[in-house]
Amino acid sequence: EVQLVESGGGLVQPGGSLRLSCAASGFTFSSHWMNWFRQAPGKGLEWVANINRDGGEKYYVNSVKGRFTISRDNAKNSLYLQMNSLRADDTAVYYCGGSRGLFWGQGTLVTVSS
Amino acid sequence: DVVLTQSPLSLPVTLGQPASISCTSSHSLVQSDGNTYLNWFHQRPGQSPRRLIYEVSNRDSGVPDRFSGSGSDTDFTLTISRAEAEDVGVYYCMQLTYWPHTFGQGTKLEIK
Numbered sequence: 001e002v003q004l005v006e007s008g009g010g011l012v013q014p015g016g017s018l019r020l021s022c023a024a025s026g027f028t029f030s031s032h033w034m035n036w037f038r039q040a041p042g043k044g045l046e047w048v049a050n051i052n053r054d055g056g057e058k059y060y061v062n063s064v065k066g067r068f069t070i071s072r073d074n075a076k077n078s079l080y081l082q083m084n085s086l087r088a089d090d091t092a093v094y095y096c097g098g099s100r101g102l103f104w105g106q107g108t109l110v111t112v113s114s
Numbered sequence: 115d116v117v118l119t120q121s122p123l124s125l126p127v128t129l130g131q132p133a134s135i136s137c138t139s140s141h142s143l144v145q146s147d148g149n150t151y152l153n154w155f156h157q158r159p160g161q162s163p164r165r166l167i168y169e170v171s172n173r174d175s176g177v178p179d180r181f182s183g184s185g186s187d188t189d190f191t192l193t194i195s196r197a198e199a200e201d202v203g204v205y206y207c208m209q210l211t212y213w214p215h216t217f218g219q220g221t222k223l224e225i226k
Contacts, residue, residue: 035215045155045163045206047215061214062115095162100210101153102174104162 002026002103004096009108016086016112022079022096022105030054030074032099036081038092039107048094049081064090086112116141118207120218126226127197135221137190137207144187144211151210154183154192157220158203167192199225 008020020036036048049060049070058070069082079096093107117140127133143150154167165174167183170190180195194201202225207218 044204044220045157045208045217047208047217050215059213100151100168101155101163101165101208102168104164106162 004098004103004105006094006096006105006108009094009110011111011113012086013114014087014112017082017084018086018110020081020083020094020096020108020110022081024077024079024096024098024103027098027103029072029077029098032103034070034072034079035097035101036070036079037095037097037104038090038110039095040089040092043092046092051079083110086110088112115214116143116209116212116216118209118216118218120205120207120221123219123221125221125223127194127201127223128226129199130196133194133197133201133223135192135205135207135223137185137192137218139188139190139209141212142187143190143209150186152183152185152190153208153210154181155206155208156201156203157206161203163206194223197223197225201225 003025005023035050051058051070055072067085071080091112093109095107096105119138121136150170152170155163157163166177171183182193184191204220204222206220
């Protein structure tokens, strides 16, 4: 059974940092592009970033470029999102996802507020 | 960025009746490899999204055959042949042809 389990969310002040993690199991992690998505409270889905199989290619939505960094550790079957210079409009449930949206985690809530 | 426009945004349907959702793209979604990377997702309240359709018309494993996807280039449609109670929630189209990948605004389906 495919499982993606996000962790690392929480309450952070504007300008602060958080690192999200996603632990994958039940599929060959190293064979799949992986994504981060987010959903602000009561809003629609937004793609945030993705990374290719070996971590050599990374893409971001414009609003997080220069602030967020996606990475992966295939030996640990794990995906990460380092989030710096957080703003109130980054408040959302963050989901990790794989295989062009076939796999989704349950999400982790990030709240940016003073 | 590619803009995906869904319609309607709210869709009341009667049990057992058909329903369809349109997704129109600001750019052709045909990639240089000849494939069209347009997916459809369903999200029930309080749950993670679930992919229903990939590459316009391919149904994912376990998705009921009452769901179908069609379209090409810039115009796409998700059709439910006979709506059931479990189909309530929000439906999103998403394009993966270009970076940044983008979603439509979502269509909320409710049972009348």
